Amino acid sequence: MVHPESDAFPRALDAAPEAALAWLGALDDRPIPPRVGVEDVKDALGRALGDDATDPEAVVRSLAAAVEPGLMGMPSARFYGWVIGGTQPAALAADWLVSAWDQNTALRAVTPGVVAAEELAGEWILDLLGLPPESDVGFVTGATVANFTCLAAARDAVLRDVGWDSSIQGLAGGPRVRVIVGEERHDTVDHAIRMLGLGAPVVVPADDQGRIDVAALEAELAIDHGPTIVVLQAGNLHSGAFDDFGAAIDLAHLAGAWVHVDGAFGLWAAASPRTRPLVVDVERADSWATDAHKTLSVPYDCGIAIVADPSAMRAAMGMTASYLSRTASVDHADPHDRVPELSRRARGVPTYAALRAMGRDGVTALVERLTDAATALAAGLSRLPGVEVLGEVVFTQVCVARADDEATDAWADVLRADGVAFASSSRWHGRSVLRFSVSNWGTDAAQVERTLAAAASALGAL
Numbered sequence: 127m128v129h130p131e132s133d134a135f136p137r138a139l140d141a142a143p144e145a146a147l148a149w150l151g152a153l154d155d156r157p158i159p160p161r162v163g164v165e166d167v168k169d170a171l172g173r174a175l176g177d178d179a180t181d182p183e184a185v186v187r188s189l190a191a192a193v194e195p196g197l198m199g200m201p202s203a204r205f206y207g208w209v210i211g212g213t214q215p216a217a218l219a220a221d222w223l224v225s226a227w228d229q230n231t232a233l234r235a236v237t238p239g240v241v242a243a244e245e246l247a248g249e250w251i252l253d254l255l256g257l258p259p260e261s262d263v264g265f266v267t268g269a270t271v272a273n274f275t276c277l278a279a280a281r282d283a284v285l286r287d288v289g290w291d292s293s294i295q296g297l298a299g300g301p302r303v304r305v306i307v308g309e310e311r312h313d314t315v316d317h318a319i320r321m322l323g324l325g326a327p328v329v330v331p332a333d334d335q336g337r338i339d340v341a342a343l344e345a346e347l348a349i350d351h352g353p354t355i356v357v358l359q360a361g362n363l364h365s366g367a368f369d370d371f372g373a374a375i376d377l378a379h380l381a382g383a384w385v386h387v388d389g390a391f392g393l394w395a396a397a398s399p400r401t402r403p404l405v406v407d408v409e410r411a412d413s414w415a416t417d418a419h420k421t422l423s424v425p426y427d428c429g430i431a432i433v434a435d436p437s438a439m440r441a442a443m444g445m446t447a448s449y450l451s452r453t454a455s456v457d458h459a460d461p462h463d464r465v466p467e468l469s470r471r472a473r474g475v476p477t478y479a480a481l482r483a484m485g486r487d488g489v490t491a492l493v494e495r496l497t498d499a500a501t502a503l504a505a506g507l508s509r510l511p512g513v514e515v516l517g518e519v520v521f522t523q524v525c526v527a528r529a530d531d532e533a534t535d536a537w538a539d540v541l542r543a544d545g546v547a548f549a550s551s552s553r554w555h556g557r558s559v560l561r562f563s564v565s566n567w568g569t570d571a572a573q574v575e576r577t578l579a580a581a582a583s584a585l586g587a588l
């Protein structure tokens with residue numbers, strides 16, 4: 127063990143920015159896909175642990191060198207795969223500080239510095255997203271766990287409403303909780319409710335853009351009056367579409383259901399007056415899941431679980447133990463009362479830094495830059511011979527296809543191998559599609575031009 131007062135810290139830490147800046151600086155020219163696979167990187171790292179110590183600085187330098195060929199250019203402004211954000215400078219630097227500070231962010235009284243930054247970030251997010259200011263905000267690893275956290279609060283609340291205390295009685299033998307989802311919900315919703323012991327959801331159809339069919343939802347709600355959760359979506363993975371929140375929330379609340387909204391990237395539409403109409407009435411739901419590591423462009427991992435009724439959040443996630451010096455009050459729960467974990471890093475701090483760096487206008491500009499880029503990308507792609515843009519492009523997702531699946535897949539393979547731009551393949555409405563998710567803060571008109579040139583040249587090369 128190296129004594130902290132030796133020069134090991136400065137030497138090891140100095141090696142990191144050097145490698146980091148080399149990586150960030152190369153992103154604009156480097157082919158986006160990794161050049162080697164997992165086994166090659168293991169060879170380069172050295173497979174055996176060995177008995178002897180290695181100097182910390184040497185560990186950092188050799189790690190950076192061995193891993194670099196296996197890195198995917200995810201922070202590139204021409205990376206459109208899945209739904210993946212980049213990293214803004216202030217957020218990245220704040221993330222490094224979070225590691226150096228090494229605060230176990232569970233209790234307000236113990237780590238007031240980072241809790242203050244997280245609480246401000248939480249308040250700002252509620253404001254930017256137009257959500258009820260009294261809501262509880264928990265910083266979790268991603269929207270998967272945000273969905274899980276919110277749906278845990280939902281499950282326990284709808285059971286409490288019928289006199290069943292799942293925290294004491296468990297689930298077995300209790301009333302069945304029905305979870306109603308749209309056909310095109312994100313798979314993580316199913317995953318979350320499975321982990322919550324709720325089984326499989328009841329699926330109602332979606333329309334051609336992937337929005338939940340509100341008439342079908344109304345019919346399903348009428349079938350059964352037991353404990354019910356309705357999961358809506360802000361931002362469909364393929365089309366970017368938003369559910370009709372006003373109509374769906376009215377029906378669900380009339381039936382006594384809890385409404386949860388999965389808005390991993392789409393909730394950010396609220397930050398611009400141009401796209402705010404897409405999320406009108408979304409604030410009337412009971413809980414919301416979103417990500418900071420997508421649209422907001424903070425480093426992994428940061429998701430946000432928001433529950434309108436703090437008592438529901440704390441009933442599901444709160445914990446008391448004799449050794450925790452509790453400081454929570456009605457106004458201020460401890461951080462661990464709003465997330466599944468006790469020990470965790472101060473992952474909300476990079477979100478604070480990103481928001482402070484941008485300011486309100488910067489967040490609006492970010493959302494508008496992404497939607498403008500998606501619109502320009504769709505227009506440019508639709509001008510390529512034989513390329514069809516599927517669905518309306520309302521936000522940041524652009525799905526395209528050629529005449530048949532083989533033609534689309536061949537084009538996608540050439541584009542990705544070429545390495546200038548990266549879009550992932552998917553299936554939507556029975557077709558192979560190439561999906562461009564515009565989620566990087568650096569994607570602007572110039573990057574769209576380079577992407578369109580790469581897409582045209584991949585098509586020409588077939």
Ligand SMILES: *Cc1c(COP(=O)(O)O)cnc(C)c1O
Nearest residue numbers: 209268269270312314388390417
């Ligand atoms: C990305 C995404 C998720 C899952 O979020 P993670 O951050 O990957 O856990 C859930 N729902 C939607 C709509 C998404 O786009």
